[in-house]
Amino acid sequence: MTESLLEVRNLCRSFGSMRAVDDVSFVLERGRIYGFIGPNGAGKTTTMRILATLDVPDSGDAVLEGLSVLVEPRKVRDRVGFMSDQFEPYANLDVLQYLDFFARAYGLRGRERIDVVRSVASFCGLDSFATRPATGLSKGMGQRLHLAKTLLHDPSLLILDEPASGLDPRARIEFRALLRELSAAGKTILISSHILAELSETCDGVLVIEQGRLMASGKIGDIARSVRDRHRMRMRVLGEVEHAQRFLVVQPQVHEVRVVETSVEFEFAGDDEAAAELLARAVAGGLRIVEFVAQGANLEEIFMTTTRGRLS
Numbered sequence: 001m002t003e004s005l006l007e008v009r010n011l012c013r014s015f016g017s018m019r020a021v022d023d024v025s026f027v028l029e030r031g032r033i034y035g036f037i038g039p040n041g042a043g044k045t046t047t048m049r050i051l052a053t054l055d056v057p058d059s060g061d062a063v064l065e066g067l068s069v070l071v072e073p074r075k076v077r078d079r080v081g082f083m084s085d086q087f088e089p090y091a092n093l094d095v096l097q098y099l100d101f102f103a104r105a106y107g108l109r110g111r112e113r114i115d116v117v118r119s120v121a122s123f124c125g126l127d128s129f130a131t132r133p134a135t136g137l138s139k140g141m142g143q144r145l146h147l148a149k150t151l152l153h154d155p156s157l158l159i160l161d162e163p164a165s166g167l168d169p170r171a172r173i174e175f176r177a178l179l180r181e182l183s184a185a186g187k188t189i190l191i192s193s194h195i196l197a198e199l200s201e202t203c204d205g206v207l208v209i210e211q212g213r214l215m216a217s218g219k220i221g222d223i224a225r226s227v228r229d230r231h232r233m234r235m236r237v238l239g240e241v242e243h244a245q246r247f248l249v250v251q252p253q254v255h256e257v258r259v260v261e262t263s264v265e266f267e268f269a270g271d272d273e274a275a276a277e278l279l280a281r282a283v284a285g286g287l288r289i290v291e292f293v294a295q296g297a298n299l300e301e302i303f304m305t306t307t308r309g310r311l312s
């Protein structure tokens with residue numbers, strides 16, 4: 001069962017004559033992770049700021065758990081955690097004091113505040129950094145603190161604006177694991193990033209935006225199928241790879257056959273049924289096949305196909 005958490009309806013926001021967000025509509029379901037991708041200046045941060053009630057749309061609306069950002073922004077704010085693309089902790093506070101400061105601002109009191117600060121710090125792997133100055137953290141630890149701050153009031157929607165930029169590979173993997181845990185705990189996550197390979201591993205769905213307009217949305221596999229009617233396949237064989245090449249070039253719906261080391265790669269325009277028939281013919285024709293795979297949907301390809309590369 002899926003349940004919609006956020007409905008964005010015909011959102012528009014202009015700065016002078018620049019249409020930063022232009023009639024954007026989408027729905028996010030509870031407990032899912034969504035990638036928000038698009039070129040620089042596409043309108044991602046502007047959209048996220050509106051959802052976090054830090055900016056107001058010119059028209060349209062966003063409704064979170066039945067609450068409109070226009071009508072009840074304070075209640076929406078209680079349910080949204082926004083991690084902006086900039087993090088500048090205040091001086092003279094250590095990690096726990098920093099979190100405690102925000103926990104107070106969110107209205108947490110007494111024992112509950114202490115417990116929440118400790119558990120959030122611990123969840124984000126900050127235990128051994130508790131008394132470090134918040135301003136002296138590495139980029140990776142700073143991002144963990146930033147995420148911890150975003151989680152203090154137990155929001156149902158997390159909006160993360162490029163949280164992984166500048167992190168080293170290990171920090172990114174660890175950050176990704178935290179996001180998966182949060183989504184497993186029922187949080188909905190909207191995350192913008194330019195690191196597409198990373199998003200395709202983490203996200204259940206993606207939204208592609210360019211010049212303020214939503215160009216595509218949905219599951220990565222579904223969008224990939226809708227933007228192209230062929231997919232890339234790879235066949236690895238025992239024995240001479242040229243035999244496989246000669247077999248494939250004369251098959252229907254097979255295009256652009258090329259040998260890559262001990263495999264043959266090709267574009268295939270058929271469906272699963274046709275792929276099964278192709279494989280059966282190959283085996284009947286004497287090829288000894290050890291691998292026959294469709295290459296996974298590629299977010300970079302979706303990005304390049306659905307956006308036109310115009311900067312705004």
Ligand SMILES: Nc1ncnc2c1ncn2[C@@H]1O[C@H](COP(=O)(O)OP(=O)(O)OP(=O)(O)O)[C@@H](O)[C@H]1O
Nearest residue numbers: 015018020038039040041042043044045046047312
């Ligand atoms: N406060 C503002 N005043 C004027 N123009 C703005 C303002 N905020 C955003 N814009 C413009 O709106 C457009 C969308 O910007 P936005 O920051 O939302 O893009 P983005 O998709 O987040 O880009 P990036 O990937 O570079 O972060 C840009 O052309 C930007 O210059």
Ligand SMILES: [Mg+2]
Nearest residue numbers: 044045085161
């Ligand atoms: Mg941005």
